[in-house]
Amino acid sequence: MEALVSKKxxxxxxxxxxxxxxxxxxxxxxxxxxRNLKLAYGQVxxxxxxxxxxxxxxxxxxxEDKKS
Amino acid sequence: xxxxxxxxxxxxxxxxxxxxxxRSLAHNSAQADDLVQDxxxxxxxxxxxxxxxxxxxxxxxxxxxxxxxxxxRKLKREVEDADGKFAARLAVRPxxxxxxxxxxxxxxxxxxxxDHREVLTLVGxxxxxxxxxxxxxxxxxxxIKSRVNRAxxxxxxxxxxxxxxxxxxxxxxxxxxxxxx
Numbered sequence: 001m002e003a004l005v006s007k008k009x010x011x012x013x014x015x016x017x018x019x020x021x022x023x024x025x026x027x028x029x030x031x032x033x034x035r036n037l038k039l040a041y042g043q044v045x046x047x048x049x050x051x052x053x054x055x056x057x058x059x060x061x062x063x064e065d066k067k068s
Numbered sequence: 069x070x071x072x073x074x075x076x077x078x079x080x081x082x083x084x085x086x087x088x089x090x091r092s093l094a095h096n097s098a099q100a101d102d103l104v105q106d107x108x109x110x111x112x113x114x115x116x117x118x119x120x121x122x123x124x125x126x127x128x129x130x131x132x133x134x135x136x137x138x139x140x141r142k143l144k145r146e147v148e149d150a151d152g153k154f155a156a157r158l159a160v161r162p163x164x165x166x167x168x169x170x171x172x173x174x175x176x177x178x179x180x181x182x183d184h185r186e187v188l189t190l191v192g193x194x195x196x197x198x199x200x201x202x203x204x205x206x207x208x209x210x211x212i213k214s215r216v217n218r219a220x221x222x223x224x225x226x227x228x229x230x231x232x233x234x235x236x237x238x239x240x241x242x243x244x245x246x247x248x249x
Contacts, residue, residue, distance in 0.1 A: 029224040034192050036173040041193035044091045045084035050101055053083060056108045060076045 075115070078124055079108070085194055086128055092189035093136045093182055103139075107132040126196075129204045133186060140182065168227055176226040184219035191216050 086107065090100035110131050111118075118127055177185060183205075190201040191212065198216075202209045 026224075029220055029229055032168060032229070033188070033220055033223055036168060036170060037177075037188055037193040039170055040174055040177070041085075041088045041092070041189065044088040044097075044100075047084070047087070049080075049083045049087065053087075053101065053104055053108060054080070056105060056112065057076050057079055059112060060079075 075124075079111075079128075082125055082128060085125065086132060089129055089186075089189055089194060090132055090136075092177075092185050092193075093133070095178060103132060103136055106135050110135065123200065123203070126200055126203050129190070129196075130206075133204060137182070168229075173227065176223055179226055180219060180222060183215060184222060187212055187215045188219045188223070 083104070087100060087104050090103040090107075091097060094100035094103055107128060111128055114131075118124065177188070180188070186205065187201060190196040190204060191198060196204070198209050198212050202212045205212060
């Protein structure tokens with residue numbers, strides 16, 4: 001299959017990764033990525049916490065009850 | 069240890085961010101909540117080791133992270149796009165409006181290596197400082213900074229963004245997963 005050719009510059013470092021210090025992420029990329037990261041993170045963080053997780057914390061109460 | 073009531077209150081307050089961090093590492097919500105559950109169990113079992121007045125968020129995130137990588141090593145689970153769904157999805161994006169769809173972003177994010185996902189989440193979304201992220205990841209601040217930069221570059225590449233942050237039209241993009249077919 002014929003490969004599609006990228007308009008982007010080829011990788012710059014020897015590893016082929018192309019993400020070395022010489023090519024930092026642009027401010028536009030940073031802003032776009034940060035915005036989407038916060039959106040995705042916020043979506044999860046705003047979900048109600050499952051009861052099974054809260055139930056685990058109730059063991060703190062019962063442990064304290066046993067002590068007293 | 070803090071007073072149990074205060075400690076519990078702080079734990080409850082941190083649960084949403086702990087879940088969000090877990091979601092960035094795990095690949096589905098059930099697996100992420102299992103990770104949080106195991107983290108809580110471990111935290112409560114070792115609560116005497118937590119020093120009052122220190123950073124509870126960093127302590128919990130570190131437990132979660134260590135548990136995740138421990139599981140990953142056990143399962144030798146590798147993230148890959150074996151069926152090419154991700155590449156196909158990028159290739160058929162219908163509109164290039166200069167923004168990135170959040171769902172596309174999540175798909176691209178999931179393609180990153182775990183160490184890239186975690187630093188982006190810690191520094192870019194959870195509000196951790198570089199120092200706090202370094203503490204959680206057990207490495208130097210400089211390592212976190214360079215890892216964040218590499219992760220951003222990789223993510224921008226996966227999203228097909230050009231240097232202005234615009235998606236590159238699909239006909240001009242390299243579809244790496246199919247280029248060698």
